[in-house]
Amino acid sequence: MGSSAHPADGDLRALLDGELPAAQRLEVEQHTGACGVCRARLAALESASQETAALLNLLPRAEPDLRIESIVARARRPRLRRWGAIAAALALSIATVAGATVGRPYVRALVEQIRAVVRPVPAAPPPPQTPKPPSLGQLGVAVVPGPQTDISFDAPQSAGTLRVSLADTVKLVIDPTASVTYRVYPGGVIVHNRGSEASYEVLVPRQARHVRILVAGRVLFEKTGSSITATAPAEPTGRYVFELR
Amino acid sequence: MSHKSFDDAFHALFAERSARLYRYVNRVSGDSALSEDIVQECFVKLHRRGAMPDDPPAWLMTVANNLLRDAHRRVVRRRRLTLAWSTDLPLGGDAPRADDPTLAAEQVDRVRQALDRLSLRDRQLLLLRHEGYRYREIADALELTPSSVGTMLVRAGEAFRKAYHGLFGASR
Numbered sequence: 001m002g003s004s005a006h007p008a009d010g011d012l013r014a015l016l017d018g019e020l021p022a023a024q025r026l027e028v029e030q031h032t033g034a035c036g037v038c039r040a041r042l043a044a045l046e047s048a049s050q051e052t053a054a055l056l057n058l059l060p061r062a063e064p065d066l067r068i069e070s071i072v073a074r075a076r077r078p079r080l081r082r083w084g085a086i087a088a089a090l091a092l093s094i095a096t097v098a099g100a101t102v103g104r105p106y107v108r109a110l111v112e113q114i115r116a117v118v119r120p121v122p123a124a125p126p127p128p129q130t131p132k133p134p135s136l137g138q139l140g141v142a143v144v145p146g147p148q149t150d151i152s153f154d155a156p157q158s159a160g161t162l163r164v165s166l167a168d169t170v171k172l173v174i175d176p177t178a179s180v181t182y183r184v185y186p187g188g189v190i191v192h193n194r195g196s197e198a199s200y201e202v203l204v205p206r207q208a209r210h211v212r213i214l215v216a217g218r219v220l221f222e223k224t225g226s227s228i229t230a231t232a233p234a235e236p237t238g239r240y241v242f243e244l245r
Numbered sequence: 246m247s248h249k250s251f252d253d254a255f256h257a258l259f260a261e262r263s264a265r266l267y268r269y270v271n272r273v274s275g276d277s278a279l280s281e282d283i284v285q286e287c288f289v290k291l292h293r294r295g296a297m298p299d300d301p302p303a304w305l306m307t308v309a310n311n312l313l314r315d316a317h318r319r320v321v322r323r324r325r326l327t328l329a330w331s332t333d334l335p336l337g338g339d340a341p342r343a344d345d346p347t348l349a350a351e352q353v354d355r356v357r358q359a360l361d362r363l364s365l366r367d368r369q370l371l372l373l374r375h376e377g378y379r380y381r382e383i384a385d386a387l388e389l390t391p392s393s394v395g396t397m398l399v400r401a402g403e404a405f406r407k408a409y410h411g412l413f414g415a416s417r
Contacts, residue, residue: 008395008396009395009396009399010392010393010394010395010396010397010398010399011395012395013395013396013398013399014380014394014395017374017380017395017398019379019380019391019394019395045399048402048403048406049402051406052371052375052402052405052406053375055356055359055405055406055409056272056356056371056372056375058352058353058356059272059353059356059357060353061268062267062268062271062277063264063267064263064264064267064271064280064281064284065281066263066267066281066284066285066288068256068259068288070285071259071285071288071289071292072255072292074285074289075288075289075290075292075293076292139319140319161278161282163278175319177282177319199278199282201319235277236350239278241278
């Protein structure tokens with residue numbers, strides 16, 4: 001900034017915030033001392049900044065419910081399973097290519113072995129003529145609920161929360177923080193969450209007739225028409241938060 | 246750094262910074278459960294790191310902002326999944342309720358609605374500064390040059406007040 005040029009708004013704001021380097025501060029202060037236009041602008045910026053601060057002060061000063069012991073315990077939990085899965089997936093890709101190329105029995109057996117680690121085969125596979133239901137490791141799934149829809153989580157988790165809200169949508173949405181596998185069937189969705197630590201946001205259409213959310217067979221949330229029963233109270237926002245433990 | 250001194254430093258940092266970090270994340274996201282998850286994840290990552298970074302508060306802030314950005318992407322993806330929002334969903338999904346009984350809650354809703362009209366970057370800028378972070382810290386956290394922070398704060402503040410007055414007129 002030259003001595004005669006008006007300082008930029010950003011410099012005036014930095015002056016108000018005490019964030020201008022010393023040399024620049026002196027220059028801007030000298031200018032505003034002699035320039036009525038910039039003094040007025042400085043006052044306007046200060047007033048605007050105060051109004052913004054007053055509005056932001058209306059936001060609640062909420063305190064977190066965090067325990068350092070559980071954070072440390074979670075941090076110390078071994079992460080070998082994740083790395084093991086990555087290594088197995090990599091080996092599967094290589095072996096699949098090798099199996100397709102060479103096709104020798106021992107390569108195919110190896111592929112099957114690794115596949116069993118990455119994605120265990122269910123005990124009772126569906127008959128071959130049955131169309132294969134979607135079963136994908138993915139982030140987020142949305143389905144149109146039927147007369148009764150069950151969202152069934154396979155297992156409790158060692159960490160993670162389940163947040164359920166009603167929404168003006170036509171689709172029921174399950175949105176996890178990490179990739180999990182789903183099985184969609186006419187009566188709902190099965191979430192294969194065993195071993196996962198993901199949290200889930202579930203949006204239930206307000207118009208859905210009958211929706212249940214279960215973890216390992218235990219019903220946490222049930223909406224029948226406009227009536228809701230849940231094992232946790234509704235937050236002021238109307239949302240229900242459940243621990244997946 | 247020995248295990249003991251790291252653990253001591255970790256505990257001290259948690260006591261000193263966790264509430265402030267949570268307040269910032271909660272104000273940006275408007276979602277208390279998400280904010281607790283994010284702050285917890287920041288400290289889990291720090292503990293797994295096993296050593297203090299050069300500037301631990303700045304490191305925490307950078308991790309928190311990355312997690313906020315991921316959460317923001319998830320909300321955008323969720324909007325695409327549903328295709329049928331009747332209104333814009335604020336980040337984190339704490340949609341304001343029309344039947345809030347108290348004036349205070351209504352005022353909070355108004356400020357939240359105005360904030361939710363801003364870009365994530367503008368929200369972060371305003372709320373970091375409001376929490377008392379210095380320009381250098383804001384620049385580090387948001388990958389800006391410190392000399393641009395003043396200008397961006399002026400613009401973010403204007404956008405916020407314009408959104409607020411556009412929604413609710415001059416009333417507070």
